[in-house]
Amino acid sequence: MLRSVARAVRPRVGPASRPAPRRTLFWGATPGAAASAATAGAAAGSELTATHVPSVAGDLLPLVLGVVLAHAAIDDEGDDDRLTQPPWKVESFGDKGSGAVAARDIARGERLIAERPLCIWPNNLSEDEARRLFEAMTPTEQSLFMDLARTEGTGSVKALDEIRARRATNGFSIPLLDASGKSQGAAGMVFPKIARINHSCTPNCAQAINYSTLRMEVYAVTDIPQATELSIEYLPGMITSSAAERRQALRTHFGFDACLCAVCSAAPDDLARSDSRRREIKVISQSFRYGGGGDRKAKLAGLQRIQDLLDEEGYKGLPDFGDSDLNRAFTIFRTMRNRKE
Structure with missing residues (x-):
């Protein structure tokens, strides 16, 4: 199983005073981007360039192309290189x-990275299929892929071969949406830099796919001091799960025997309150999902109560409740609340 992504980031349009915009797709801004990316990638040895062309499984290529063309937007920021060099460093935490870890102070709302996938492969691959796709990658891509960690816990990931285990541990399952937002299936994508960010049940960052560029973007959802570990939430819907339920989900999907975030490793009384x-x-x-009624005041009171509970929990981001309608309603509620403040 792969990490899921529930929300999409819409492309932003900058002010007229910026340089003339250029149209970009995820494989590069110019016809020669693929060739230059391959050359630069070989020279870099262990890094992907901003114009890196993802390794795409042949049967997914038409779907991926359709998604990018449907969502293609004007990119007027011209910050490819900056956004592929995130403001963090990777450190060891022992067991x-x-x-x-933040290499400097990071402000709430800051976009930390916009990373293109290393590879785009179908979900539910067989061992032979995974091997063929891996062997079709360049030596640089293969090296980056195999440098990623695999979990060694007791979940189902442990039984997988080295390639699929790393894809399951580090990948995201990305819905492929058409221009109307209708799902055309899903694909597993691996983002090697973002894969270094660990899970937390109260994350200080959030991730989303930007369909206009097919990049994964990570944002800070609170101010993050230098030397603080960065974290994201690996699975949707965990805000409504108990610690035991979250532990089981993480074991099933990623092979983690335990979640070591601040919430799950808290004292028993604190964990019970959580x-x-x-x-x-x-x-x-x-109550919202199954009827909820038409009482607007009651619904607003329910949304406010959720926000109060999130504040007590120390949950700073926009949670995924496992229901798209409630997700939208809460996002609107939070936006209006922030404007009033």
Whole structure:
């Protein structure tokens, strides 16, 4: 199983005073981008360039091309190189493995990276299919892929071969949407830099796919001091799950035997209070999903109660409740609330 991504970042349009915009797709801004990327990648040895062409499985290429063309937008920022050099460094945490640590103070709302995928492969690959796709990659791509860690826990990932285990541990399952937002299936994508960011049940960053560039973008959802570990949430819907449920989900999908985030490693009494808050959020979210009624005041009160519980939980981002309608309603509520403040 792969990490899921629930929200898409819409392309932004900059002010008229910026340089003339250029139209870009995820494989580069010019016809020669692919060739130059391959040459530069070979020279770099262990890094991908801003114009890197992802390794795409042949049967996914028409779908991926359709998604990019449907969402293609004007990119007027011209910051490819800056956004592929994120403001973090990778450090070892002993038994926890390695993770990304802020190399400087990071402000809330800052976009930390916009990374193109190393590879775009179908989900549910067989061992032979994964091997063929891996062997079709360049030596630089293969090296970057195999440098990624695989989990060694007791979940189903442990039984996978080295290639599929690394893809499952580090990949995201990305919905392929047409221009109307309708799903055309999903593909597993690996972003080698973003893969260094560990999971937390109260993350200080959030990730989303930008369909106009087919890049994964990571944003800070709170101010992050230098030397603080960066974290994202690997699975959607975990805000309504107890610690035991989250632990089981992470073991099933990634092979983690335990979640070592601040919430899950808290004292038993604190963990019990966290579980109680998340159970209440689940009850409220289900009332929206299954009827909810037309009482506008009651719905607003429910959204406010969810926000209060999130504040108590220390959850700074926009949670995924596992329901697109409630996700939209809460996003609007949070936006209006922030404007009033």
